[in-house]
Amino acid sequence: MSFMPHSHDEEFRLNTPDAEAFNRKLDRRRFLLKTSLGLGALATGSLLGMKGLSGDKSPSLLPTDVNSTEEAMLAAIPHIAPRAKRVVYLFMAGGPSQFETFDYKPALLNLAGQDLPDSIRKGQRLTGMSASQATLPVVPSIYKFQQYGQSRTWVSELLPHTARVIDDLCLIKSLHSEAINHDPAITFFQTGNQLAGRPSIGSWISYGLGSDNQNLPTFIVLVSKNAQLDQPLYARLWGNGFLPTRHQGVQFRSGKDPVLFLNNPDGYDGTDRKEMLDYLSKLNQLQNDLYGDPEIENRIAQYEMAFRMQTSVPNVVDMSNEPQEVFDMYGPGSRDPGTYAANCLLARKLLEKDVKFVQLYHQGWDQHAGLPKNIARQCRDTDQATAALVKDLKRRGLLEDTLVVWGGEFGRTVYSQGKLTATDYGRDHHPRCFSMWMAGAGVKPGFSYGETDDFSYNIVKDPVHVHDFQATLMHLMGIDHERLIYKFQGRRFRLTDVHGKVVSAVLA
């Protein structure tokens, strides 16, 4: 047999032994394509075509209609006229104490040191960390409260800057969760389920609403580098779960280079990068045609996004145009990339570019012991920048259509965990009530919602469940949380599962 170079007119033929299987597949495919022009296939084709004309999208009776239902569901969004176009979610990981921040409980001063009454605890099961304590001594906040703003809202002295923007905030003091430990609680807050594996809020939003800026990811995550890393964070908190991968949150690193490898390597000027990516995209497209794995499409999308990010990211993280006044406003640390303050400033810049969902995480709020000292540090690290973000968004007119959310995964107990002294105490996890605030698009400014009892142990008025909060957030973005559904492995999933009611009282 004489060696004869096998010539093909096709663009893609990889003449290596490794690619044999691939080539064979291609050949078979081509054969089928060609023979499908035969008479029999022509007849079948026309029949299928006829069905197409009659409005039936799928030519088959097999359950391949999944995509079209999905498309129909997405096409119905927005269900409600949206009031927010973007969200910035400041997640205070660890569970900030409501006692030292927003839930003012003056009655506790008279009860300091007394055992938590059973009439309040009602036999609630405590965590293993404080369940074995002989006494559960009630401890009031060591920090003072004062009323601020026209709304005369009580705010702790630890949050002087937040206090100054209190008339822009919608404070909810009656959040409650189901989980008492960090990981399930934070997973519950971010994905609507205590177990890992569901898409996070940002991913749902990205999936449901798409992007307003093709050059930046729709969902960007910033984690403070200057926080005390007491409880870990996992990438799955901003993961896409079962949604297509391009909807997962893209974490920007806390350093000078927020996204690695965006710069061209030495000796390469990047002029033919576009050509290279086009070729790669064609190869991936071929792969997609052969195997139909939707993840291939995601990969193509991600390559193209990365290419666009080569110019958009250096542009957006460049702080050289920001005047000194801005850095002064966000406070110390705002010039140091990766700190909470710098992340707040970066968040504003991302929101200006219409990034839809920016999520910040600041760890270190888990104060089982030494709470007075530690919470003061946490507040010092975050208070000024948080308030500055609200103020900055407001003066730029962005608070019109940006929703700001501040909060942790649960609250803390009224009783001291560990030894209670005159100057020191700790607080254990408490999911039954805690405080959060929202500000901006669509929520009532200078408004407080929900009440807890004198011990901030139980909710006495207007409880807001985590799912209610999620439903409300979706509602503000124009999505009916009951109608954004994704079918996966035979089950239909929602961010709010089968729960959640929009808290209409907080809507402006």
Next chain:
Amino acid sequence: MIFTDIITFLGRFHPLVVHLPIGFLLMAAVFNVLSYFPNYRFLKDAMSFTLLAGFLSALAACILGYLLSQSGEYDPEVLSQHRLSGILLAILGGILWSMTTGFYSRFMMISRKIVTALCILLVILTAYTGHQGGTLTHGSDYLSLETLTYQVREKPAKAEDALIFEDVILPMLERRCQGCHQKGKRKGRLIVGSYAQLMKGGKHGPVLEPGKPEESELYRRITLDPGHEDFMPTDGKTPLTKLETEMIRWWIENADASEGRKLLDVKGYEKMTPLVASLLKLPGARPLPEIGTTTMRAVNAAIPPKTDMAAVNILRQKGLTVRVMLHDPVMLDVTMPAKSGVAMRDIEKELSIVAGNVIWLNVSDNNLTEKDLEILKQMNNLEKLRLEKNPVGDNIVDLLEPLQYLESVNLNETLLTNSGMSRLRSHSSLRRVYSWKTSVTETK
């Protein structure tokens, strides 16, 4: 995939082929009857062939029918009856044919009477099978005695002229309740088909208490918590909407749950006309937001329900970001990216086509002047406008004044001065003006 399609494709020949056995078998029966008359005695010989043709075509119809039944779009109960009688018919046809071939005559006498009796049975079975088939295809009410007495009510032209029960309530109830509360099923011994039947009620008595919706069993059941045992419709079937239950409540309370009454004749009908128009889908009626969902903010009624999506797509091609904020009515959020270099005159035509639907507009940082922004005058439903970082001055107020739904305008880093600001103060709807980094010293 293709294989399944061939199955469906062949199956769909069933309604065609099925007429062959009907024809052949009936013809055989006719031949049988006629052959009793001397003039037509010769037809007796034709029976054998006619029956064979009927038998074979019935077999084919059975096979094709089975293929068709695989599509699963039929009522399983009727389907199984149709299948059984169809198969029996084919078998009976085969037996009759074999009787005419002389196959049996070798060991037994086939009397002519038996053949005739079987022929009668054949005709009955054909009629039954055919009717079941028709029911599967056209529905049980397609050919029924009620067709003789049924009267179609013309849709009234105006909501005011509608008969509340006949035009509004009954069609609503029929759509949601008749699946179970019909002659064939009579769940709870209630039939929802006419006013008299409702007043007769079910096993707990009448379902309507004129003037007292809360005491009317019908209203109580449809307004319970959907998780409640008594909630109707049961088994997760589509419940009535809030608007529909509201309509029923009003009818029981204000129109004494009566029949034959015009909307116009009921006191306080005015507030119900939009709802009735919407329920009847009268031309020009606007779908109403759900009652009771306080979360739903009233949407400005002046916004045109539809827009020219072709114009929207051209705007997108020309570099604008156009986001659909709502589908009905169509609300658009239009953004001209900062420093886009898009010239206003290039998009003016399309913008003016969709102007009434633009609710949010962002043209910040595009070096635009008042002259470029004349188009704003046409955007009479605009609610939020971002003009920051453009060289516009106090004259922009002339363009903003006619916009009676404008809620907020961003004039940061523009040439706005105190005089422009004071004019904006008296704007009828404007609530927030952003004037950071301008010469304005007072704020709104």
